Amino acid sequence: MPKSTAESGEYATLVRENYRRLSKALPNFTPRREQNYLVAEMSKVLSGRYDAGRRILVAEAGTGIGKSLAYLQAGIPWARMQQKTLVISTATLALQEQLIEKDLPLFHPHCKPSFSFALAKGRARYCCARRLYDLQAGVAQTELFTPDAPLLMAAPLTEAQLKQVSELWQAYAKGDWLGDRDSWPTPIAPSLWQHIEAQRHSCQPMLGHQQCPFHQARAALEKADVIVVNHALLLADLSMGGGFVLPEPEQCVYVLDEAHHLASVAREQGSARLALRHLIRSLEQFNKWQGKLNDLLGSDGQAAIGKLQHGLAQLIPSLNDLYRQLVSALQKGELKPDEQGCLRFSTGDLPCALDEPLLRLKEDSQIFCRTLGPINSQLAEQLKINPSKAATIEAALAMISLQLLQAEQVYDGASLLLKPTLEKHTPPARWLELDSKDAKELVLCVTPLAVGHLLEAWCWSRAAAVVMVSATLTALNDFSYFRRSVGLRLDDGSHYVRLNSPFNYQNSALIIPPLECEPSHGDFNDLLVTHIAQWLDEQAASLVLFSSYRQMNEVAKALRAKGQSLLVQGEASRHALLVLHKQKCDAKQPSVLFGTGSFAEGLDLPGIYLTNLIITKLPFAVPTSPVEEAMAEWINQTGGNAFMQLALPEASRKLIQACGRLLRSESDTGRIVLLDKRLVSKRYGAALLQALPPFTLDIAQQ
Incomplete structure (x- = not known):
């Protein structure tokens, strides 16, 4: 029997046996047909049954299927057999916590081969042991020759913060705390954490910080069979070629959950912001510190420092020239920012x-x-020769690293700003921002619009296998919108699966009542006040979703004037609002949550905690951001239709997500009230309705 066939048979047996053990061990276990089908499709893709050269699956799995347990069942045995690392990436902290605290511990005792797992977090979630020690020991930061001394000295620590610093250090020194912000039992205020967090420019392997929390966590990742990470950290690692934080892509099986966020996170990863005055001040300050570099390096460093001074003598004037040219253009009216201080440069x-x-x-x-x-290398040599100067040399290395990071950002930003607009190539979005906090600051911004080719080069063409899953990957019943956004083609060997939720949607109603006007009408806010009051009447647990904070707050003010009790997003933390909401529901008191778009995704209110969902307006994004404007402009210029290709598919996806807040378990029921008559009056309304789960429709004659 060929080895591949034998391995495939062994893998299938492992998946079946793991499932058998899991199902027997769990009380009240109910088999889910959709979940089993998803496991089977993942197994086929991983085994190369569809395309051995491109093992990529895109799976839309509706709410309630149990997709996380499905990809653990299929992914872990195959990755272990192939001696690969399973990397599970999510967009939200809530899902990471669910995987680490619930799903992985649940599956672990029943899985063969056995596996270890770890959570990968960004550097800024860990403290720097050296900075924490120095702070509790009272070492003055300015004595350490550090580039961030102005930040640290600008806000001295309070007595309470100094006490907490001492508690943090004692717990860390005793081994009672691992040094990560999330595991400390009480919140650590940002004003304190900024003094002790690990930073890229001050946390380098050459400094020998093997015992530092960040490096200890990274060492643990090297031993883990399954790593849970967020999209931002994953894409940051991939953008650098891979293998810096996570294993190289060739050694990874990726499960990208909440995959509908991938394109936007990739755009953020490829973006650049050049705050010109800040960069100039930073370089000028660096220039003043070169005397100390001379003292550290002595005569051996003169040649390198001479080249450094020459480089500074070119770069600072270049930044100044660009800044003055922009200031002049603004003064002459050649550049005219909008009311928000933003000016987008059109394509061309x-x-x-x-x-x-x-x-x-x-x-x-x-x-x-x-x-x-060369300066970096010579400082590293000095660290070996003069260990007594370790603190000063370490701070100098941190300063060099910070300057290198900033210079790389300048180079990358200038390169992207200068990128020519080639035929059939999507140009980046480019714009100028006036800083609202610093009247003299000018920020040049640039963001790539098309990131599919980046994802192809970073991951799709290199990974051992990729599984992308989400409850909302289709738009208007089609994968095309998602496929284009992440750089996949219909004929590239990727496999697509769409599985509907097992929930009984017919038991819940989707209502479009008779409405007097559309959202663009001046009386729409008054309409909302009247209709929301009507549809909240005698309801136990309600969520009302708005398209903007301004509209939400205006309606909330009007309803409160009528005596309505409301829990409004922004008036307390999301967590606090949800706790209050659940407490009121448990006490059988009516509760009403008001929220915007962020409440339309990831909010889990099962059973009695949500039975009445009101959506005030179709979630069309207003193309006011430079990125959205640039994307729409490019589509129209190339003969497309920005509304049909961009706005409508995105609105469809967001509407499905919003409606998904209602039913969170198989026993849930309730109703959705949509207060936007465009679903009936516009031609596209039927397509939006057809893409929604099969609720029982109750559409009034408009």
């Missing part, structure tokens, strides 16, 4: 002859980057 040439100063900036930042490498 950059305005005001910015190409030339940006090109100089790109070249000078690259030269400056090259001058920092």
Whole structure:
């Protein structure tokens, strides 16, 4: 028997046996047909049954299928057999916590081969042991020759914070605390955490910080068979080529849960923001510190420092020239920001002859980057030769690392801003922002619109296998919108599966009452006040979703004036609001939650905690952000229809998500009230309704 066939048979047996043990061990276990089918499809893709050269599955799995347990059953045995690491990436902290605290511990005792698992978190979630020690010991930060001294000294610690610093250090020194922010029993205020958090520019392997919390956590990841991570950290690692935080893509089986967020997170990862005055001040401050570098490196470092000074003498004027050119264009009215202080550059040439100063900036930042490498190496040598100066050399290394990071960002930002608009290539979104906190600051921003080619190069073409799952991957009953956003093609060997939720949607109603006007009408807020009051009457547990904070607050004010009790997003933390809501429901008191788009996703209110969902408006995104404007402009310029290709599919996906708040378990029932007559009056309304789960429709004649 061929080895691959034998391995496939062994793998299938493992999956079946693991399922048998799990089903016997769990009380009241109920087999789920959709979950079993999802396990089977994942197993086929991982085994190469559909395409041995491209093991990629895109699966839309409706609420209640149990997709997390499905991908654990299929993914862990195959990854262990292939000696790969299973990397599970999510968009939300809630799902990470569910996997680490519930799903993985539940599956672990019943799985063969056995596995270990760990949570990967960003560096900023860990404290820096050296900074924590220095702070509790009273070492003055300015004595340590550190670039972030102004930040630290600007807000001295209070007596209470100093007491907490002492408690943190004692717990860490005794081994009672691992040094991560999330495991401390009480919240650590941001104003304190900024003093002790691990930072990229001050946390380097050459400094020998093997006992630092961040490096200990990274060492634990190397031994884990299953790693849970968020999309931002995963894509940051992949954008650098992989293998920095997580194993290299070739050694990974990826499960990307909540995959509908991938494209937006990838865009953020590829973005750049050049705050020009901040960069100039940082370089000028660095220039003043070069005397101390001279003292540290002595005569051996003169050649390297000479090149560094030459690099600075080019880069600072380049930044100043670009800044002055922008200021001049603003003063002359050649550049006119909107009321929010934002000015988007349309596709095509950059305005005001910015190409030339940006090109100089790109070249000078690259030269400056090259001058920092030798300085870094010589400081590392000095660390070996003069261990008594470890604190000072460490701070100098941190400063060099910070300058290198900033210079790389300048180079990347200038390169993307200068990227030519080629035929059939989507240009980046480029814009200028005036900083609301600093009247003299100018920020050049750039974001790639099309990230599919990046994801293909970073992951799809390299990974051992990829499974993308979400409850909402289709838009208007089709995968095309998602496929384009993440760089997949219909004919590239990727496999697609769509599984409907097992919930009985017919037992719940979707109501569109008779409405006097559309959302664009001036009387729409008055309409909402009247109808929401009517549909809240005699309801025990309600959630009302709005498209904007402003509209939500105006309606809330009007309803409270009529005596309505409300829990409104923004007036307390999300957690606090949900606790109050559940307490009122448990006490059989009517409770009403008001929220915006962030409450339409990830909010879990099963059973008695939500039976009445009111959606005030179809979730069309207003293309006011530079990225949305640029995307719509490009689609229209290339002969497409931005509404049909962008706005409508995205609205469909968001509406499905919003409606998904109502039913969270198989026994849930309730109703959805949609206060937007466009579902009936517009031609696209039927398509939006058809894409929703099969609720019982109650549509009034408009």
